[in-house]
Amino acid sequence: MEEKPMIEERRERADAARNRRAILRATEELLARHRPEQISMEQVAAAAGVGKGTVFHRFGSRMGLMVALMQERAYALEEAVASAPPPLGPGAPPEERLMAFLDAIVDVVGRNKGLLAALGHAATAAPRPEWKEQGERRGEDGDHPVYRFWHSHTSALIVARRPDLDGELLAHILLGSLQSEPVLRLLERGEATRLAASLRVMASGMLAAPALA
Structure with a gap:
């Protein structure tokens, strides 16, 4: 199987870094308004504009x-x-x-x-x-x-x-x-x-x- 072009790999890494920043920023903003136990991974995903699976894949829990x-x-x-x-x-x-x-x-x-x-x-x-x-x-x-x-x-x-x-x-x-x-x-x-x-x-x-x- 052919390797992905280098430019595509760089784009994927940039997307992953951007998603990470968005997820952490959304979590911080939610914590400013809600108690920790009131925040779900689904809420974080929605606030960050990513899929729930992305949050779980990146952070696990x-x-x-x-x-x-x-x-x-x-x-x-x-x-x-x-x-x-x-x-x-x-x-x-x-x-x-x-x-x-x-x-x-x-x-x-x-x-x-x-x-x-x-x-x-x-x-x-x-x-x-x-x-x-x-x-x-x-x-x-x-x-x-x-x-x-x-x-x-x-x-x-x-x-x-x-x-x-x-x-x-x-x-x-x-x-x-x-x-x-x-x-x-x-x-x-x-x-x-x-x-x-x-x-x-x-x-x-x-x-x-x-x-x-």
């Missing part, structure tokens, strides 16, 4: 779609941590970088209201086999890739400033608060600035705590 959306929106933050000017990027003291990173996380979550709730809902609603299908995008402890990066960077900055503290656990405490219902409702009301200020207070208190015995 609603959980896969929500994870992909968060990864897409958080990718720029990961790049910034590696190459942006300080204090978010390299070059600033660990405490300054930690505060800038927490501000940036709140900004990402605040601009994508409902996304953490969507991930939490998808995780709760997904049957065990579906979770296994997500294995290539998940760590052994069950975290999704975005959270793993956020946690590892937060933990590393805490330890860099205070090696005597349990940075791994403290990072979970800081980031875990972002997934609580009261905090999610706060974000839905547009109070991201208030949340960022409170996270700074928590982080500053952690770093100023007495040394562990």
